[in-house]
Amino acid sequence: MNQTEIRDIVDEYLEESAQLVPILQDIHRKYGYLPEETLHHVAERLHIPLSRVYSVATFYGAFSLKPRGRHLISLCMGTACHLQGAPRLLHALKDKFKLEDGETSPDERFTLKVVNCLGTCALAPVVVVDGTYFDGMNPDKLLKALRRFE
Ligand code: FES
Structure with a gap:
């Protein structure tokens, strides 16, 4: 086993992962999401497989591959919230804003997660x-609280 070779392999990944997330964050900040063509460009510039860029882009919940609305709604559907009526909140958001999980309302006002x-x-x-x-x-x-988010 050549320790230098192993170190070089590990260093290559350390460097790549250290760069990839901040790069994607900057792109996301600029465009509000990660347009597909930018992922191709990042992969090419970093000399890494596109599949790796996609796996990072889809792993982190903060990244979106689709344009987002002006406001992000995170609706908790964990056990406690589910038992306390979260499904009714989801239903209200669907009714009022045509929102589905991961989607943006037709008026681009809200994105639901x-x-x-x-x-x-x-x-x-x-x-x-x-x-x-x-x-x-x-x-x-909830619908009343959302009025302030135009
Ligand atoms: S905040 Fe914990 S289940 Fe909703």
Whole structure:
């Protein structure tokens, strides 16, 4: 076993993974999502397989491969929130804004992400909009809270 060769292999991956996430973050910040052609470009420039770029881009929930709405709604569907009525919140969002998990409303106002736990189970059901937590939600309270997000 040649330790230098092993180190070189490991270093290559360390360098690549250290670069790839910040690069994707910058692209995401600029465009609001990761357009497909930018992933090809990143793979080419970093000399790594496109599949690796895609695997990172799809692994992190913060990245989106589709254009996002002006506001991101994270709806918790974890056990506590589910038991406290989160499915009714999802239904209300579908009815009012035609939102499905991972989709953007036709007016590009909201993008919905269903998540498993937001870490505040005691306050279930919980919804986060652009980083602001709304707890103890019911459909009426949620729709009212969303009015401020134009
Ligand atoms: S299950 Fe919803 S915050 Fe934990």
